[in-house]
Amino acid sequence: MTKKHQITNEFLVLCPDQTATPVAVSPSLYQDLDSRFNQFKQHSLVAMYTFESDWTSWEIHPKGDEMVMLIEGEITLVLDTAAGEQSQHLSDAGDYIVIPKNTWHTARTSTSAKVLFITPGEATQHKPE
Numbered sequence: 001m002t003k004k005h006q007i008t009n010e011f012l013v014l015c016p017d018q019t020a021t022p023v024a025v026s027p028s029l030y031q032d033l034d035s036r037f038n039q040f041k042q043h044s045l046v047a048m049y050t051f052e053s054d055w056t057s058w059e060i061h062p063k064g065d066e067m068v069m070l071i072e073g074e075i076t077l078v079l080d081t082a083a084g085e086q087s088q089h090l091s092d093a094g095d096y097i098v099i100p101k102n103t104w105h106t107a108r109t110s111t112s113a114k115v116l117f118i119t120p121g122e123a124t125q126h127k128p129e
Contacts, residue, residue, distance in 0.1 A: 007116075012046040013037060014118075033121065040121040048116045051075065054108045057126045062102050064120030069096035073113035080104040090115075 005012075010022040013033065023033065037043050044064070048071065058080070068077060070090035077088045077097055088097045090113075099105050101120070106129060107113075 007046070007048045011048075014044040014046065016042040030121075043121060045119045045121050046117070047119065048114065050112060050114045051107065051109050052112055053110075054129070055106045056129050058104045058106045058129065059124060059126050060102060060104045061099070061120050061124050063122040064101050066099045066101075066105075066120065067096055067118040068099060069094065069116040071114040071116055073109065073111050075107050075109040075113035075115060078106050078108060 005022050008025070010024055011029070013021040013023055015021060015037070023029065023036075026032065033040050033045065068090075070093060072093055074089070074091045077090065077099070079086045079088070079099060081103060090097070104127070
C-alpha cells in the first residue's frame with residue numbers, strides 16, 4: 001500500500017531506474033545519500049528548505065540542471081554566468097527557475113522563503129560567498 005510522506009521530514013531520491021526512495025532528513029543526510037546511493041551517481045534529490053537569510057555559500061551541480069521552485073515567501077537566485085552575475089527574483093508561489101548544470105549559484109532573501117529543489121546531487125561543490 002502507498003504511504004503518505006511529509007517533505008519536511010523525508011526528502012525523496014529519484015534513482016536512475018526511475019524509482020523513488022524516501023529518505024529521512026537528518027544531520028548526516030548528505031553523507032548517508034552518498035553511501036546508500038553510490039556517491040549519488042545519476043540520482044536526483046527532491047528537497048524543501050526554508051531560508052530566513054541569504055545563503056552563506058555558492059554551489060554548483062556539474063552533472064545536471066537543478067530546478068528551484070518557490071513555495072512561499074520571496075527569494076532571489078543569483079547565477080554566476082559567462083555574462084556576469086544574473087539574478088532571478090521568485091515572488092509568487094509556483095515560480096521556478098532551472099539552473100543550468102555547471103553554473104555557480106547562491107540565494108538572497110530578506111524574508112522567510114520556502115523553496116523546493118530537484119537537484120542532481122552527484123559531485124556537487126560549494127565555495128564561500
